[in-house]
Amino acid sequence: MTNKIARQATVFFSEGALGGLTNSLTVWLFGQLWITSALGVNIAPALTPNWLYPRIVWGGLWGVLFFLPILKNHPLSKGLVLSLGPTLAIVSSVSRESETGNDGVGVGDVNPYLWYCLMPCGESQQLTG
Template sequence: NSLVVWLFGMYGISQSLGVSIAPGLSPDWLYPRIVWGGLWGFLFLLPVLNNRLWAQTFVLSLFPTMIQLFLVFPYQTPHGVAGLGLGTLTPL
């Protein structure tokens, strides 16, 4: 995800869609995303233990998304709820 965000910013795809995310690829930017991505990734191992894999994986994927949109963006960045300060397509 982080590499795709970086590539989209580097090639101007984000800006052409009206989203102002264009990070530089540096260890300071990448490290927290790798750590938190790994921690949230453990949630995706839970459905493997059950037979309703697709439905549970979809539901579990909503948790990190909601945390990012409704806790991280409004309280830890100046971009507001759902990161709409970066552009209207940011939640996608």
């Protein structure tokens, strides 16, 4: 029983880390292709270990939410529903701490909506949960 739970925790953390990596690469790619600038959002991060590592770790920690017994037979829906947690955390707390204004609007009016679109991109990669 303990081995099964440990195995599941490892899988969920790994899936969350993969989701964090996918989301981070998507945000970086949008910045490189000037998609964020075209939307009026000033986000174009450099792809460095210091920028990438925390996003992968936090993605892994958020992946542990897959232990919640909701939507077991609908993995895509489960990924989309569980992506609301990290999305709300980014939009409400992290954006406020980084001097981007309330809900990240300081880097562009569309910024909160862009996060609502990009977070499920990473979380829906966790389909095996």
